[in-house]
Amino acid sequence: MSDRIDPPMAMLAELTHRCPLACPYCSNPTELTGKERAFDRSLGGCVPAGRSAWRAAIAFVGGEPASRRDLVELVAAAREAGLYTNLITSGIGLTERRLKELDEAGLDHVQLSLQGVTAAMADRIGGYKGGFDRKMHVARVIADIGFPLTLNAVMHRANLDDLEATIRMAQHLGARRIEIACVQFQGWALINRAQLQPSRAQVDVAKAAVAKAVEELRGALVIDFVPPDYYSDFPKACMNGWGSTGLNVTPDGTVLPCHAAETIPHLSFEKVQDLPLSEIWYNSPAFNAYRGTDWLPELCQTCDRRDIDFGGCRCQAMAVLGDAAAPDPVCRKSDGRSVLDALLEQDVHEIAAPEYVYRR
Numbered sequence: 001m002s003d004r005i006d007p008p009m010a011m012l013a014e015l016t017h018r019c020p021l022a023c024p025y026c027s028n029p030t031e032l033t034g035k036e037r038a039f040d041r042s043l044g045g046c047v048p049a050g051r052s053a054w055r056a057a058i059a060f061v062g063g064e065p066a067s068r069r070d071l072v073e074l075v076a077a078a079r080e081a082g083l084y085t086n087l088i089t090s091g092i093g094l095t096e097r098r099l100k101e102l103d104e105a106g107l108d109h110v111q112l113s114l115q116g117v118t119a120a121m122a123d124r125i126g127g128y129k130g131g132f133d134r135k136m137h138v139a140r141v142i143a144d145i146g147f148p149l150t151l152n153a154v155m156h157r158a159n160l161d162d163l164e165a166t167i168r169m170a171q172h173l174g175a176r177r178i179e180i181a182c183v184q185f186q187g188w189a190l191i192n193r194a195q196l197q198p199s200r201a202q203v204d205v206a207k208a209a210v211a212k213a214v215e216e217l218r219g220a221l222v223i224d225f226v227p228p229d230y231y232s233d234f235p236k237a238c239m240n241g242w243g244s245t246g247l248n249v250t251p252d253g254t255v256l257p258c259h260a261a262e263t264i265p266h267l268s269f270e271k272v273q274d275l276p277l278s279e280i281w282y283n284s285p286a287f288n289a290y291r292g293t294d295w296l297p298e299l300c301q302t303c304d305r306r307d308i309d310f311g312g313c314r315c316q317a318m319a320v321l322g323d324a325a326a327p328d329p330v331c332r333k334s335d336g337r338s339v340l341d342a343l344l345e346q347d348v349h350e351i352a353a354p355e356y357v358y359r360r
């Protein structure tokens with residue numbers, strides 16, 4: 001099978017699950033791990049010998065990757081291995097001195113998360129008082145050093161109405177790109193679905209605002225928008241297709257086709273400490289379980305979107321339908337759509353939504 005599989009283009013290296021923030025939509029698993037065995041100072045087995053095994057990039061994520069004291073060394077090791085390096089951070093834990101060290105180590109790009117455009121909103125969502133002010137300070141240092149910056153704004157019911165202000169914030173901070181991603185309901189976000197689900201009216205206004213901003217800011221700011229799944233008619237190609245372009249390595253060394261793959265209970269995953277990464281990528285039963293299109297159910301096999309969305313998100317099919325091999329229930333053509341619609345109906349009629357369950 002390996003001769004039909006391209007090498008991965010990117011790794012998400014989850015250095016740690018430690019994080020000063022407690023966002024209720026955190027993409028880390030609901031069972032956080034304290035074991036940080038995967039990444040030693042040389043990146044261990046996380047960079048296969050021989051660049052031919054890799055084509056592109058490593059993104060350091062968490063938790064908060066700045067919680068790792070050896071972050072600078074890890075970036076240097078990745079650059080040494082010839083990888084493009086990206087740091088995805090809340091900014092908390094980064095000082096001017098550390099950012100300069102990261103620059104000297106060769107860090108190529110920074111993605112800064114934004115929880116809200118005001119301190120009140122950002123600190124409420126992040127569950128961390130004073131976080132917004134520290135983030136703004138870090139953003140200024142990032143601009144002074146000259147790192148290419150992408151702002152990562154996760155949007156949901158509480159902040160979707162601030163979308164235009166969020167785009168202005170990206171311009172103000174000197175970002176070249178903004179990723180406006182409506183919350184995807186897995187992990188912590190699934191626990192908080194009713195609190196986070198936007199209304200259809202909010203989504204319609206947001207889509208129009210994005211379309212207008214894309215036109216107005218063409219050439220000045222790249223705007224990537226991920227609309228909310230539950231209001232879409234067709235699923236997105238999650239991970240560009242399972243096992244097609246990227247992989248995650250968790251802090252304990254588990255190698256996953258996507259960050260939420262461990263929610264699929266019948267799959268088991270190898271660790272970088274036990275097997276070469278290329279062996280896992282090409283031959284792991286978990287990576288091959290939903291790779292390509294041969295496995296797709298009949299509905300998807302005969303659909304003209306088969307090679308566009310590859311059946312959608314496996315973890316969403318698991319979360320909503322309890323069957324990871326079913327078509328993504330976002331799909332209007334699928335039987336599962338009625339289940340998703342019932343959840344949506346329930347969410348938008350939730351009157352007094354309870355408080356967030358924060359990631360702890």
Ligand code: FES
Binds near residue numbers: 242313314315316
């Ligand atoms: Fe796992 Fe979409 S999040 S396949």
